[in-house]
Amino acid sequence: MRIATWNVNSVKQRMPRLLPWLEQRRPDVVCLQETKLTDEAFTSLLAAPLAELGYEVASHGQGQWNGVALLSRVGLADVERGFAGQPDYDGRAEARAISATCGGVRVHSLYVPNGRTPDSDHYVYKLAWLAALGDIVAAGPADAVVCGDVNIAPTDADVFDPAAYAGHTHVTAPERAALAALMDAGLRDVVRDRWPGERVFSYWDYRAGMFHQDLGMRIDLVLASGPVAGRVRAAWIDREARKGKLPSDHAPVIVDLDVAPDGDIGPMVPPPSAPRRGARGVRLPQAR
């Protein structure tokens, strides 16, 4: 079973990239983030082309901002939009989480709040949101994957230059502690497990040629519970999807599990491109 997660930064704008990518990589389960469409708009735009590719679909969107979705060719049962105890922001619930059971695994597609700046109320919201999510995951099924844009680089190895991020969100100790607490439920960061010490990023700012210089961060994760982590046969970031015309600013993460319910392990995949040299002294764009 192949599971992928991708922050598409508007699924409407990304349709010309998403649909060919689905045909090329043929994931069985896809977690999408930043769909930026209401459920009605998602259905009218995407239900038919996705059904053509064999996917059942569940979305949880609000239009303009946020929005998550799940696509599955191995079943999509017990869909839950949001989660019990999910904090509001500014008095409103945001569309940042959807989960379902696909091929026997509880799959979460998450768009963790950005946090904006460490002194903001959005940062407080981010930490509370992660704590509430942790309670749900810890109480959930033993076979689970927590996928998505977590807006946290787990370690300094997950950013191109730690100094460039000093004082910014995504790298602060409380954020990393919140992620570690979530993972205390027994989750493994399966891409890092597969590529220890490698330069592996999933996000590059659109500005200033950051992708061209490979100045990025790894903030899109697949966190697998122990039983699922033991089935991982490949785990990589599909950097090709960040190249070319009209890309998202995030690349997909792809994880292959063996012993899917139908017995099909799916096609094998090439490894990521060779790691690049680090870069120092590059100034970070003001916003991410």
Add this chain to the structure above:
DNA sequence: ATGGTTGCGCTGCAA
């Protein structure tokens, strides 16, 4: 060059 991009949607905000 205190810069640079994209998306949403129409003015500036979010990322």
